Amino acid sequence: MTTAEYAIGTLAAAGLATVLLVLLGGDWVRDLLRGLLQQALTTGT
Incomplete structure (x- = not known):
């Protein structure tokens, strides 16, 4: 590859x-992840 x-x-x-x-x-991403984690942790009990 060249420098360009x-x-x-x-x-x-x-x-x-930057986009990520x-x-x-x-x-909304934080809330989505929190909801997914709570659902994953509560469905096993």
């Missing part, structure tokens, strides 16, 4: 990381 390809790959990875941080930082 590395730069494009790095920018793409940084963009994807924005999505996972939302309250």
